[in-house]
Amino acid sequence: MIQINNISKCFGNLNAVDDVSLIIPDGQMVGIIGSSGAGKSTLLRLINRLWDPTQGQIFYKGKEITQFKGRELLRWRTKAAMIFQQFNLVKRLNVFTNVLMGRLGYHKTLPSLFMMFTKEERALAIEKLDRVEITDQALKRCDQLSGGQQQRVAIARAMMQNPEIILADEPIASLDPRSAAKVMETLRDINRKEGITVIASLHHLASARMYCERIIGMANGKIVFDGKPSELTKEEVLKIYRVEDAEEELEHDIENVEMLKHQKQGRKVAVPG
Amino acid sequence: MKSNTRFSIEKMAALESKHPLLFGSTFQSRFRRTLVIVLMILFTLFTFVWLDFNPLRIFLGIGKFFHMLSLFFPPNHGGWFNEYLVGLGETLAMAFLGTLLGFLFALPLSFIAAKNVNKNKGSRLLMRRFFDFIRGINTLIWALMFVHVVGLGPFAGIMAIFVSDLATLGKLFSEAIENVDINQIEGTKSTGANGIQIIRFAYIPQVLPIMLSNALYFFESNVRSASILGVLGAGGIGLQLWDRIRVNNWKEVCFIIIMLLVTIAIIDVLSKKLRDMIMANQEYRP
Ligand SMILES: Nc1ncnc2c1ncn2[C@@H]1O[C@H](COP(=O)(O)OP(=O)(O)OP(=O)(O)O)[C@@H](O)[C@H]1O
Numbered sequence: 001m002i003q004i005n006n007i008s009k010c011f012g013n014l015n016a017v018d019d020v021s022l023i024i025p026d027g028q029m030v031g032i033i034g035s036s037g038a039g040k041s042t043l044l045r046l047i048n049r050l051w052d053p054t055q056g057q058i059f060y061k062g063k064e065i066t067q068f069k070g071r072e073l074l075r076w077r078t079k080a081a082m083i084f085q086q087f088n089l090v091k092r093l094n095v096f097t098n099v100l101m102g103r104l105g106y107h108k109t110l111p112s113l114f115m116m117f118t119k120e121e122r123a124l125a126i127e128k129l130d131r132v133e134i135t136d137q138a139l140k141r142c143d144q145l146s147g148g149q150q151q152r153v154a155i156a157r158a159m160m161q162n163p164e165i166i167l168a169d170e171p172i173a174s175l176d177p178r179s180a181a182k183v184m185e186t187l188r189d190i191n192r193k194e195g196i197t198v199i200a201s202l203h204h205l206a207s208a209r210m211y212c213e214r215i216i217g218m219a220n221g222k223i224v225f226d227g228k229p230s231e232l233t234k235e236e237v238l239k240i241y242r243v244e245d246a247e248e249e250l251e252h253d254i255e256n257v258e259m260l261k262h263q264k265q266g267r268k269v270a271v272p273g
Numbered sequence: 274m275k276s277n278t279r280f281s282i283e284k285m286a287a288l289e290s291k292h293p294l295l296f297g298s299t300f301q302s303r304f305r306r307t308l309v310i311v312l313m314i315l316f317t318l319f320t321f322v323w324l325d326f327n328p329l330r331i332f333l334g335i336g337k338f339f340h341m342l343s344l345f346f347p348p349n350h351g352g353w354f355n356e357y358l359v360g361l362g363e364t365l366a367m368a369f370l371g372t373l374l375g376f377l378f379a380l381p382l383s384f385i386a387a388k389n390v391n392k393n394k395g396s397r398l399l400m401r402r403f404f405d406f407i408r409g410i411n412t413l414i415w416a417l418m419f420v421h422v423v424g425l426g427p428f429a430g431i432m433a434i435f436v437s438d439l440a441t442l443g444k445l446f447s448e449a450i451e452n453v454d455i456n457q458i459e460g461t462k463s464t465g466a467n468g469i470q471i472i473r474f475a476y477i478p479q480v481l482p483i484m485l486s487n488a489l490y491f492f493e494s495n496v497r498s499a500s501i502l503g504v505l506g507a508g509g510i511g512l513q514l515w516d517r518i519r520v521n522n523w524k525e526v527c528f529i530i531i532m533l534l535v536t537i538a539i540i541d542v543l544s545k546k547l548r549d550m551i552m553a554n555q556e557y558r559p
């Protein structure tokens with residue numbers, strides 16, 4: 001269980017995250033929505049401890065992770081793996097090395113500097129690459145891959161960390177719809193099979209509705225909605241995005257969800273077994 | 274005057290007074306620009322007069338120049354060809370070792386001077402001042418000092434190149450480090466990698482190609498400087514050159530200069546090829 005108590009992050013006199021409290025049980029798949037600048041990325045970075053909060057605490061399994069320092073902090077980052085909108089892979093390194101880098105937190109410094117990864121780690125990396133179906137690209141440099149492929153490599157790297165939590169900051173915002181669906185399906189699959197908690201900030205409302213069991217809406221650094229996708233009514237959405245007149249877009253969005261649902265059902269019928 | 278604009282006069286005037294900067298230059302800005310240009314021309318003329326730069330003197334000296342050229346030809350090695358080759362080899366080795374040492378020391382030190390890596394302001398500024406201080410002293414002066422300290426010979430030349438390259442490369446490297454793509458750093462940091470691992474896996478792949486290509490470029494120019502260093506007592510081909518100049522043996526001087534030109538041309542071509550290869554292709558295998 002992740003417990004966030006009154007956490008704030010200020011940049012100058014701007015409260016990017018403003019007194020947020022939140023409890024996320026283990027194994028939940030959570031979507032964070034909100035307009036640009038609402039504080040979604042900041043919140044995720046605070047949980048991974050890439051950034052330090054100005055105020056407040058975060059607890060995980062009873063331990064205050066906002067107090068972690070040194071080795072313990074690095075361990076925590078390994079445990080709470082992150083995925084980014086821009087993938088954040090090291091572009092000039094090949095896919096396989098990037099995936100192996102997920103093990104850096106488990107390594108002594110000196111051997112890792114010479115890329116002395118064990119056979120077992122390599123086997124593990126292949127397994128993760130197989131899972132995201134990108135093993136055939138393993139020796140390609142990352143900047144030669146498409147966005148969707150890079151994001152799958154990033155998921156494989158995150159899985160190498162053997163994480164208990166995956167924090168995904170707009171994992172599909174730079175992807176075409178098909179790659180986006182693949183990435184979201186992989187994340188849901190990881191969440192269901194491994195029981196890993198997934199917290200994803202998402203721009204695309206329909207994806208949040210479709211893949212997440214819980215949706216958190218943020219505006220101006222505060223949480224303004226927290227509930228099931230079904231509870232996310234038109235009024236709530238307008239509140240989160242602070243718009244008066246998004247009717248058309250919203251209708252379109254809702255239609256989208258219906259369509260996706262139908263498609264899924266259709267596929268289930270079509271494929272026997 | 275026929276108006277071919279969609280804007281009324283009032284509207285135009287209103288826009289102009291609202292956004293004066295978007296309607297071309299004003300009288301003030303034109304005046305300022307003219308003043309700057311006039312001042313620059315005056316300053317240039319002043320330096321010409323002050324340093325007695327007179328194109329006429331070149332014309333008057335042109336006869337002497339041709340006379341000197343006639344002394345150069347035909348070039349002749351005077352039976353010292355093997356000695357020249359050894360000298361040239363020495364010069365190349367001096368440039369190579371000096372650059373290599375400079376590169377090896379600049380690599381770690383540049384991280385200390387980079388703002389995004391070293392958050393400790395004191396040590397960072399100290400490292401920068403150190404680079405600036407060394408760079409403030411010309412390689413030739415360093416060579417003179419080292420000749421005094423370690424005696425005549427290539428070792429002094431190596432040290433001179435090493436020290437001055439260390440500073441210049443260090444500064445260039447730290448700038449490359451400060452320009453890395455922050456996303457790649459953040460991604461690596463988020464895995465729980467420690468500081469040294471982040472440098473190894475996120476910084477080095479981004480900056481090493483730039484660093485290597487810079488170092489190669491420096492090697493090229495160091496071959497040129499190394500031949501001058503020889504004149505100051507640092508051995509190599511420069512020493513032979515200086516000996517010939519002192520006794521006015523211009524045909525042999527010419528021969529040595531041609532040898533140097535050919536060598537430098539070959540190195541330039543090779544180094545360009547290598548640098549292109551480095552920048553284009555860095556497959557890493559774990
Ligand atoms: N490093 C920073 N320095 C200063 N201000 C920042 C920094 N990072 C974020 N902010 C500010 O904090 C606020 C929240 O930013 P954040 O990136 O968390 O929003 P977001 O919800 O992720 O938005 P988006 O959907 O555009 O990604 C914004 O107003 C942003 O300008």
Ligand SMILES: [Mg+2]
Pocket residue numbers: 040041042169170
């Ligand atoms: Mg964001």
